[in-house]
Amino acid sequence: MRKPRRKSVSHLSGLMLLAGALLAAPASATPKRVMSLNLCTDQLAMTLAAPGQLVSVSFLAKQPSLSMLHEEALKYPANRGRAEEVFLNDPDLVVTGTYSLHNTTSLLKRLGFAVEEFSFVQTLDTIPDEIRRMGSLLGQEEKAEKIARDFTSEIESIKKKQCGRRPTVIAYDQNGIAPGKGTLADSVLQAAGFDNIAADLGVVGMAPFPIEEVIATRPDVIIIGRPGETPTLGERVPRHPAIAALPDTRIGSFVPQGSWSCASPSVIEAVRALAKLRAEIAPCPGEATQ
Amino acid sequence: MKRALLVPVLMVLALALFVLSLLVGPADLSLHDSVIGLFAGGSEAASIIMREIRLPRALLGVAIGFSLGISGAVLQGFLRNPLAEPGIIGVSSTAALGAVAIFYSGLAGSSLYALPAGALIGALIAVLILLALAARQGSTLTLILAGVALSSLSGALTSLVLNLSPNPFAAYEIIFWLLGSLKDRSMEHVALALPLMALGWILIAFSARAIDALSLGEEAAASMGIHMGRARLLIVVGVALCVGAATAVVGTIGFIGLVVPHLIRPLTDRLPSSLLLPAGLGGAALLLAADIAARLILAAGELNVGVLTALIGAPFFLWLVTRARREML
Numbered sequence: 304m305r306k307p308r309r310k311s312v313s314h315l316s317g318l319m320l321l322a323g324a325l326l327a328a329p330a331s332a333t334p335k336r337v338m339s340l341n342l343c344t345d346q347l348a349m350t351l352a353a354p355g356q357l358v359s360v361s362f363l364a365k366q367p368s369l370s371m372l373h374e375e376a377l378k379y380p381a382n383r384g385r386a387e388e389v390f391l392n393d394p395d396l397v398v399t400g401t402y403s404l405h406n407t408t409s410l411l412k413r414l415g416f417a418v419e420e421f422s423f424v425q426t427l428d429t430i431p432d433e434i435r436r437m438g439s440l441l442g443q444e445e446k447a448e449k450i451a452r453d454f455t456s457e458i459e460s461i462k463k464k465q466c467g468r469r470p471t472v473i474a475y476d477q478n479g480i481a482p483g484k485g486t487l488a489d490s491v492l493q494a495a496g497f498d499n500i501a502a503d504l505g506v507v508g509m510a511p512f513p514i515e516e517v518i519a520t521r522p523d524v525i526i527i528g529r530p531g532e533t534p535t536l537g538e539r540v541p542r543h544p545a546i547a548a549l550p551d552t553r554i555g556s557f558v559p560q561g562s563w564s565c566a567s568p569s570v571i572e573a574v575r576a577l578a579k580l581r582a583e584i585a586p587c588p589g590e591a592t593q
Numbered sequence: 594m595k596r597a598l599l600v601p602v603l604m605v606l607a608l609a610l611f612v613l614s615l616l617v618g619p620a621d622l623s624l625h626d627s628v629i630g631l632f633a634g635g636s637e638a639a640s641i642i643m644r645e646i647r648l649p650r651a652l653l654g655v656a657i658g659f660s661l662g663i664s665g666a667v668l669q670g671f672l673r674n675p676l677a678e679p680g681i682i683g684v685s686s687t688a689a690l691g692a693v694a695i696f697y698s699g700l701a702g703s704s705l706y707a708l709p710a711g712a713l714i715g716a717l718i719a720v721l722i723l724l725a726l727a728a729r730q731g732s733t734l735t736l737i738l739a740g741v742a743l744s745s746l747s748g749a750l751t752s753l754v755l756n757l758s759p760n761p762f763a764a765y766e767i768i769f770w771l772l773g774s775l776k777d778r779s780m781e782h783v784a785l786a787l788p789l790m791a792l793g794w795i796l797i798a799f800s801a802r803a804i805d806a807l808s809l810g811e812e813a814a815a816s817m818g819i820h821m822g823r824a825r826l827l828i829v830v831g832v833a834l835c836v837g838a839a840t841a842v843v844g845t846i847g848f849i850g851l852v853v854p855h856l857i858r859p860l861t862d863r864l865p866s867s868l869l870l871p872a873g874l875g876g877a878a879l880l881l882a883a884d885i886a887a888r889l890i891l892a893a894g895e896l897n898v899g900v901l902t903a904l905i906g907a908p909f910f911l912w913l914v915t916r917a918r919r920e921m922l
Contacts, residue, residue, distance in 0.1 A: 510893075515618050515619045515646055515647075518620065518642050531759070531762065534702070535766060536696075543779055545642065548645055
């Protein structure tokens with residue numbers, strides 16, 4: 304008799320502890336009103352937040368050219384990242400980037416708001432942990448864990464399918480700026496099975512890359528940005544006649560619009576699109592005939 | 594130096610700098626590859642680099658330097674004002690404002706023709722305003738002060754228009770419009786600007802007799818049978834074409850039209866008309882030299898050429914101002 308009784312007691316105490324934890328955690332830790340001030344935290348927050356939990360996203364989240372989730376973003380009121388807007392909204396938690404709006408962040412902290420900053424010097428490898436971090440901030444650990452795991456396993460399976468030589472590529476954007484080592488775009492290009500010539504030639508971060516060197520290295524692929532609603536002179540640089548004159552180079556936008564502007568789960572769309580392009584350029588034996 | 598030698602010497606200088614400009618760039622091309630690439634054509638990297646990147650840049654350097662030099666010379670002669678120069682009197686910055694207002698609004702789609710169209714309108718308005726002022730009150734100071742006002746206003750409005758553009762990348766281009774650059778230009782830009790500038794040179798050349806006569810005063814010029822209205826029209830449209838087309842493709846590049854005529858005037862017979870061609874050639878040489886330096890000074894990236902011309906020109910301008918004041922006293 305003793306044994307079962309003791310067992311039921313321990314069961315019960317365990318249940319109570321668990322119940323206590325479940326009741327206590329949402330009350331103290333899970334924020335009810337979250338405000339995102341940064342395009343990239345917008346993407347993570349929109350993916351993970353429970354209905355009604357996210358009260359505002361940045362205005363940039365609604366721009367199709369920058370934000371993969373721009374349609375989703377239309378559901379939320381926009382902010383321009385100003386301290387006054389945060390003050391009026393009075394959120395329990397503010398999520399923003401470490402780099403952007405630095406003065407606003409320190410002001411908000413002084414005013415007693417809970418501010419969580421996300422760094423955006425990121426690569427594909429850091430995304431799963433960023434997803435988990437946002438998940439735990441929003442009290443959505445399970446959902447985040449699943450998204451993070453799916454993300455990692457899809458990248459792995461894409462990497463496994465590659466064979467043959469690694470085609471060369473440069474992402475050539477506004478004013479001839481190219482992403483080099485340490486950038487999200489570079490990690491996407493690597494994962495999709497390309498050699499990024501900007502990184503090979505020593506570019507670190509986003510830096511200007513001379514057109515002459517693009518021509519001299521003759522990459523297999525040049526990824527250029529899409530033109531904006533209104534023109535700029537900078538967007539003409541990747542469309543320079545010298546680049547168009549390269550006979551064997553594929554030039555195009557290739558990645559879905561806004562898919563790799565942020566380290567968010569939707570970067571996977573860019574990896575998928577580029578992996579497909581790579582399979583066309585350097586097909587695996589047997590695939591070429593299909 | 595003998596006067597007869599001035600033009601040939603300047604031509605040789607400009608030509609040498611033109612060739613040097615073709616040989617300077619981030620891609621390491623040997624002299625042999627450069628020459629073969631330039632003349633042979635084809636789809637070799639050297640050929641694309643020479644023909645599509647370096648040649649248009651060098652051509653624009655020559656043509657725009659010539660335009661700015663000749664515009665400075667004709668304005669100084671016509672306004673009888675040693676400080677007149679398209680940059681200082683605000684023609685360049687107003688041209689930039691015109692180009693920016695029409696191009697970035699997207700009114701003309703993404704067509705490059707919006708640039709010269711807007712710049713010509715801007716330059717024309719600026720020249721007309723300044724001439725109206727100069728006609729009413731011909732003092733050196735009035736013109737320069739009006740130019741200062743016009744430049745600051747146009748510069749501010751240019752920044753405003755670029756900041757208001759719905760395209761977030763437009764604001765990065767403020768520095769290009771305020772401190773010009775010949776970076777990454779193409780044959781499209783040459784085709785766009787060169788015919789307009791050439792027309793401007795011809796119109797200015799036709800005003801040569803008038804500006805010579807004007808150096809004796811307006812009445813004397815009229816008594817010599819000079820049609821002042823016609824001369825004014827030639828100069829207004831000629832300068833607007835030169836400065837407008839130049840600014841449309843490379844942004845605002847200052848001081849060339851100021852420095853060059855002053856350097857070359859002592860070598861001429863001091864008739865305003867005999868300064869025109871040498872000032873154009875000298876302007877071409879100066880802009881080519883500045884553009885070569887802009888590419889060489891920084892190992893990574895390059896300077897805006899307008900920074901260099903301002904570094905040369907602004908001290909020169911101050912020196913001219915103090916000298917002009919001493920002469921007045």
